[in-house]
Amino acid sequence: MISTLQSRMLRGADGDPAPRLAYGADYNPEQWPRDVWEEDVRLMREAGVTVVSVGIFSWAKIQPGPDTWDFGWLDEVMDLLHAGGIGVDLATATASPPPWLTTAHPEILPVTANGETLWPGARQHWRPTSPVFREHALRLVRTIADRYKDHPALVAWHVSNELGCHNVYDHSDDAARAFRVWLRARYGTLDALNHAWGTAFWSQRYTDWEQILPPRLAASHPNPTQQLDFKRFSSDALKDHLVAEREILKEITPDIPVTTNFMVMGNTKGMNYPDWADEIDFVSNDHYVHPGPQDRDELSFSANLTSGIAAGRPWFLMEHSTSAVNWQPVNVAKRPGELARDALLHVAHGADAVCYFQWRQSAAGAEKYHSAMVPHAGADSDVFRAVAELGATLRTLAPVAGAERETAAVGILYDWDSWWASEQDSHPTSLLDYRQEALDWYSALLALGVRADLVTTRADLSRHQVLIAPVLHVVPAGLAKELTRYAEQGGHLITTYFSGVVDENDHVWLGGYPGALRELLGIRIEEFGPLLAGEDVELDGAGPGTLWTDRITVTDATDTEVLASYRTGVHAGRPAITRRTTGTGSAAYVSTRLGIDGLRSLLPRLLEPAGVSSELPEDARGRVELTVRRGATERFLFLVNRTDETVPVTGLAGDVLVGDDRTDDALVLGPRAVAVLRQAL
Numbered sequence: 001m002i003s004t005l006q007s008r009m010l011r012g013a014d015g016d017p018a019p020r021l022a023y024g025a026d027y028n029p030e031q032w033p034r035d036v037w038e039e040d041v042r043l044m045r046e047a048g049v050t051v052v053s054v055g056i057f058s059w060a061k062i063q064p065g066p067d068t069w070d071f072g073w074l075d076e077v078m079d080l081l082h083a084g085g086i087g088v089d090l091a092t093a094t095a096s097p098p099p100w101l102t103t104a105h106p107e108i109l110p111v112t113a114n115g116e117t118l119w120p121g122a123r124q125h126w127r128p129t130s131p132v133f134r135e136h137a138l139r140l141v142r143t144i145a146d147r148y149k150d151h152p153a154l155v156a157w158h159v160s161n162e163l164g165c166h167n168v169y170d171h172s173d174d175a176a177r178a179f180r181v182w183l184r185a186r187y188g189t190l191d192a193l194n195h196a197w198g199t200a201f202w203s204q205r206y207t208d209w210e211q212i213l214p215p216r217l218a219a220s221h222p223n224p225t226q227q228l229d230f231k232r233f234s235s236d237a238l239k240d241h242l243v244a245e246r247e248i249l250k251e252i253t254p255d256i257p258v259t260t261n262f263m264v265m266g267n268t269k270g271m272n273y274p275d276w277a278d279e280i281d282f283v284s285n286d287h288y289v290h291p292g293p294q295d296r297d298e299l300s301f302s303a304n305l306t307s308g309i310a311a312g313r314p315w316f317l318m319e320h321s322t323s324a325v326n327w328q329p330v331n332v333a334k335r336p337g338e339l340a341r342d343a344l345l346h347v348a349h350g351a352d353a354v355c356y357f358q359w360r361q362s363a364a365g366a367e368k369y370h371s372a373m374v375p376h377a378g379a380d381s382d383v384f385r386a387v388a389e390l391g392a393t394l395r396t397l398a399p400v401a402g403a404e405r406e407t408a409a410v411g412i413l414y415d416w417d418s419w420w421a422s423e424q425d426s427h428p429t430s431l432l433d434y435r436q437e438a439l440d441w442y443s444a445l446l447a448l449g450v451r452a453d454l455v456t457t458r459a460d461l462s463r464h465q466v467l468i469a470p471v472l473h474v475v476p477a478g479l480a481k482e483l484t485r486y487a488e489q490g491g492h493l494i495t496t497y498f499s500g501v502v503d504e505n506d507h508v509w510l511g512g513y514p515g516a517l518r519e520l521l522g523i524r525i526e527e528f529g530p531l532l533a534g535e536d537v538e539l540d541g542a543g544p545g546t547l548w549t550d551r552i553t554v555t556d557a558t559d560t561e562v563l564a565s566y567r568t569g570v571h572a573g574r575p576a577i578t579r580r581t582t583g584t585g586s587a588a589y590v591s592t593r594l595g596i597d598g599l600r601s602l603l604p605r606l607l608e609p610a611g612v613s614s615e616l617p618e619d620a621r622g623r624v625e626l627t628v629r630r631g632a633t634e635r636f637l638f639l640v641n642r643t644d645e646t647v648p649v650t651g652l653a654g655d656v657l658v659g660d661d662r663t664d665d666a667l668v669l670g671p672r673a674v675a676v677l678r679q680a681l
C-alpha cells in the first residue's frame with residue numbers, strides 16, 4: 001500500500017521523485033467559467049497543491065444523454081492541471097445519476113423502510129443493488145477509464161463518492177432480491193437461516209426464500225438477526241459496487257491505484273470499513289468536525305480509527321473543511337490556528353495527504369455556504385493565507401511521507417458487529433451509545449497523556465500490552481478464545497457492560513452474562529440493571545456510574561479482585577469493577593458507564609499491572625496529544641496542543657521539524673499549535 005501511494009499520489013504529476021505529503025481538494029471546474037480555471041491552477045500552485053479530485057459530480061455534464069458524451073471540458077481541465085504540475089485523482093463520476101437516467105429508469109431510485117421513494121433533486125439517489133443502475137454506472141466508468149488511461153495527470157481513481165452516505169439502506173424490491181441471494185450464500189439452507197434468525201419466535205418460520213424481505217416498516221420490532229444481517233448485507237452491497245467499478249479500472253489501468261473515500265466520523269456506521277479496506281489500494285477518509293465538548297477528541301479518534309482500518313499504514317485525508325460546513329444546525333467557523341491544527345492532527349495519525357472539500361467555494365447550490373480553500377471573498381482572505389501556510393508546512397513535513405503508525409502500548413478495540421448489534425431495539429436500554437463509550441475511554445486516555453491505537457478485530461491484538469474493548473457485545477466463539485489466549489499470555493484486557501453477551505447470530509450465550517467472557521472475567525451476572533436517564537449510582541472506589549449496572553457475582557474468588565463496589569442502587573454492596581488474574585495477564589470488567597472523568601480516575605489502576613503510563617512530561621499530560629510515526633530510519637513525534645494556552649514541553653529529544661525552536665530545553669507550543677520532532681532510529 002505504501003509503495004502504491006508513494007509511487008503515484010505522493011510523487012504527483014510533476015515528475016518530482018521525492019516522496020512528499022499530498023495536498024489538495026475536490027475540484028469542481030464545471031461550476032465555473034473557463035477563465036476561472038487558469039486562476040485556479042495559478043492559486044493552487046501558490047498554495048502548494050499537488051493533487052485534486054475531479055469529476056465527482058460530473059455525470060450529467062460528461063454524459064448529457066444516453067448516447068452523447070462531452071469530454072472536451074474535462075480534457076482541457078486535465079491538460080491544464082498537468083501543465084501546472086498538479087496530479088488528478090479522477091472520479092468515476094457515478095455518485096449522482098443525471099435526470100435523463102432517473103426519468104427513463106425510476107426503478108433505480110432507493111426506497112425507505114416506510115416504502116417512500118427517494119426522488120432525484122439532491123444526490124446519490126440510486127439503489128446499490130439495481131442492475132439497471134449498475135449497467136449505466138459501469139458503462140460510464142469504462143468510458144472515462146478508456147479516455148484518460150494514458151493521461152499523464154492521472155495519479156489515482158476515486159470510485160464514486162462516500163458510498164452509502166445517503167443510500168446505504170434501500171428496502172426496494174431489488175434490495176429484497178439481492179438480500180435473498182446474500183442470505184443463501186451465508187446460510188445455504190432455509191433451516192440454517194431459520195435457526196440463525198430464531199424464527200421459532202413470533203411465528204416467523206420461512207418455508208421459501210421468496211418470503212424473505214428486508215426489514216421494512218413492521219407492526220412491532222422486526223426480527224433482530226434479520227436487522228443485523230440486513231446491515232451486513234447493505235454494507236456488502238455497496239462494497240460489491242465498489243469492487244465492480246474497481247474491476248473495470250484495474251482491467252484498463254492496472255497500475256493506477258484505486259481508492260474511495262470512507263466516512264470514519266461521528267455516527268456514520270452503515271459501512272463496515274475494516275471489511276472494505278482490502279478492496280482498495282489505499283484507504284481514504286473524509287472527516288468533518290461536529291462542534292461540541294469532545295470535538296477535537298473525536299477528530300483524533302476518527303483519524304486514529306482510520307489508521308487502524310488501514311492497518312497502521314499511511315492513508316489519505318480526502319476531505320475535511322477549511323472552516324464552517326453547511327449541514328449542521330449552526331455552522332461554526334474555525335478559529336485562528338484550527339485549520340492547520342485539524343489538518344496536522346490527521347497527519348499525526350497517519351495521513352499522507354491533506355485534502356479539502358472543496359477547492360473553490362460554490363456560488364450556487366446546496367453547499368454555497370460550505371467553506372473552501374478559496375472562499376467567496378477570494379484569495380485575499382485569512383482562509384487562503386492559512387491554506388498557503390499549511391501548504392508550506394506540509395512541504396517541510398515531506399520526510400514523514402510513508403512513515404507508519406508506531407504501535408502504542410494500549411489498544412482500543414472497535415468492532416462494527418458490536419456497534420450494530422448493541423444499539424438495536426428491544427434491548428435493556430435504548431440509551432446505549434457504542435461509539436460514545438469508546439470515545440470516552442479515548443478522551444480519558446488523552447487526558448492522561450497515554451497514547452492508544454484504535455484497532456479492529458482484524459488486527460493482531462497481541463501487539464498491545466493493554467486492550468480495552470468497550471461494549472464488545474458480539475463475541476463469537478473464536479474471538480472469545482483469542483481474548484482468553486491474549487490475557488493468559490500476558491495481555492491485560494479491559495471490557496465493559498453489555499460485552500460478551502451474544503454470538504454472531506445475536507443469540508445470547510446462556511448460563512449467565514457475560515456469556516462468552518464469563519470464565520475469562522471470573523464473574524457471573526444474573527441480571528442487567530440499566531439506569532433511567534438522569535439516574536446515577538455511587539461506587540466505593542470509583543464512580544459515579546450512569547446508564548448501566550450489573551448484578552455481579554465473583555465466581556473465581558481466588559484470582560479475582562473487586563476494584564470497586566456499588567454503594568447505592570439495587571446492587572448496593574455488590575462488585576462493580578473487577579479484575580481477574582489469569583496466566584501472566586489479566587481481564588478486567590467495568591459494569592457501569594463512568595464517563596471521561598470517572599475513567600480518567602480509574603485508568604491508572606487499570607493500566608498499572610501492565611506498567612503503562614504517559615510518555616509525556618508531567619506538565620504536558622492532558623494538554624498535549626502525542627502520536628508517533630515510524631519510518632525506516634527515523635521516528636516522528638507529533639505534539640498537538642489541545643488547549644488555547646501556550647504549553648511548554650520539556651525533556652523530549654529530537655530535531656524540530658515543525659514548530660518553534662527549543663528554548664532552554666523546552667519546546668514551546670502556542671495555543672492550538674502543532675510541533676513535530678524527528679528522532680534518528
Ligand code: GAL
Nearest residue numbers: 161162165286288325357370
Ligand atoms: C461530503 C461530500 C462532499 C461534500 C461535503 C460537505 O459528505 O463527500 O461532496 O458534500 O460532504 O461537507
